[in-house]
Amino acid sequence: MRFFHLMVFANFIFSFGFAQTQMEVPSYTIFKTATAPTIDGTIEKKEWATAKWTSNFLDILGRKNPKPPLDTRCKMLWDDQYLYIAAELVEPDIWATLVNRDAIVYNDHDFEVFLDPNNDGEQYVEIEINALGTVMDLFMNKPYKKGGRFDLGWNAEGMKTAVKIYGTINNNADRDKKWTVEMAIPYEALKREGRISHPTNGSTWRINFSRVQWPMEKEGTTYKIKREEEGRRLRESNWVWSPTGVIDMHVPQRWGFLHFKN
Numbered sequence: 001m002r003f004f005h006l007m008v009f010a011n012f013i014f015s016f017g018f019a020q021t022q023m024e025v026p027s028y029t030i031f032k033t034a035t036a037p038t039i040d041g042t043i044e045k046k047e048w049a050t051a052k053w054t055s056n057f058l059d060i061l062g063r064k065n066p067k068p069p070l071d072t073r074c075k076m077l078w079d080d081q082y083l084y085i086a087a088e089l090v091e092p093d094i095w096a097t098l099v100n101r102d103a104i105v106y107n108d109h110d111f112e113v114f115l116d117p118n119n120d121g122e123q124y125v126e127i128e129i130n131a132l133g134t135v136m137d138l139f140m141n142k143p144y145k146k147g148g149r150f151d152l153g154w155n156a157e158g159m160k161t162a163v164k165i166y167g168t169i170n171n172n173a174d175r176d177k178k179w180t181v182e183m184a185i186p187y188e189a190l191k192r193e194g195r196i197s198h199p200t201n202g203s204t205w206r207i208n209f210s211r212v213q214w215p216m217e218k219e220g221t222t223y224k225i226k227r228e229e230e231g232r233r234l235r236e237s238n239w240v241w242s243p244t245g246v247i248d249m250h251v252p253q254r255w256g257f258l259h260f261k262n
Contacts, residue, residue, distance in 0.1 A: 024062070026242050027257035028054055032201075033077040033084070039182045041164030043075075043086040051075040051086070054241055057211055062243035072111075072211045072239055078199060078260060082160075082184040087111050087209070093216060094169045094176045095223045096130040102152055105129065105136040106236075111181050112210040114249055117196045119206050121252035125190065127156060131179045133163040143250040160184040170222045199260040208255035209241040 030051075037047040057072040059065035070090045077084040089111060096108045105128040106112070116124035121143065128136040139154035161183050167176025190197040199205065215226040215234045226234045238247060242256040 024243075025254065025256055026055065027259060028052075028076060028207075029259045029261055030076045030078050030083075032260070032262045033079055036079055036082065036184070037077065037084055037086070037182065039160040039162045039184050041162035041180055041182050043088065043164075043180050043182060048075060048077070048086055051077050054209075057209070057239040057241055058243050060210070060238035060240045060243055060247055060249070062245055068211075068213075068237065068239040070213070070239075072209075074209055074241065076258070080198075081188075082186055083115075083199075085113060085181070085183040085185070087181040088178055089180070089211060090178045091131075091167075092175045092177075093172065093223060094131050094165055094167050094179055095216060096132040096134070096169060098130055098134050099132060100134065102136050102138075102155075103134060105134055106212045108132075108134075108212075109214060110212045112212065112249070113183070113185075114208045114210070114252075114255060115185070115190075116206040116252050116255065117190055117199070119204055121206075123192055123195060124206075124252060125154070125156065126150075126249075127159075127183070127185070129161055129163065129181055129183075131163055131165060131169055133161060135159075135161055140250070143252060145248075145250070148250070156185055156189040158186040158189055172218045172221060172223055201260060201262045203260040205258040205260070206252055206255040207258045208244075208249065210249050211239040213237040213239065 035047050053073045053075050072089050074087045098108050108130040110128050110130045113127045126138050137156045139151040140148050142148035164180045166178045187198040214236045216223045217226050244251040244254040
């Protein structure tokens, strides 16, 4: 009987914890736009005025970790061809170094998008961009912990991206304000056999956003990543819209919900 009671209690705690976890996953209602934003990095224009901001990003481990010291937020729109994303990253020291397409962009400060149109944790895409506008995009057949493999040869063909700098990049002589990102992700680029790629009114996709931020120090007139005495880089910070609870963005069941509405 004691064992039975313990099992009932354990199941209750698990169910309560699971419900609490599920409740913590954010959602965003994305509205269809009749006027496509011009992708130039400027997100203050009227086309974006009706779109609501997400909440500010949290540490990837959730509220048990301190609130990030710099704000990051996004807003989204859609039409029949594109998913539009705008992001604002407050940053007093704007820095980036990588310039080649499909370089490992998270070795710089970056902004990242993880998108699963089928809402099943399989066959999703990852897109990263730094303050120079350098893009890395890849396709995942499933999460790494399930034996997934990445395809860096995949490109979001037809995608439009732009970055705007409010300050001066790679210059430590001043203090910057922020950098902003605009993306237009074409649904045609997401097409896979037997998979959903185009939203309709009432569709629900899964999406998450990440900001990688390295601890920096001055070097000459620019910056470099701080290192330990042994020469290793200090760990980066990961600030996200929907915390995964582990230092791993590839946990699709912990991504936020994206609800499409006309």
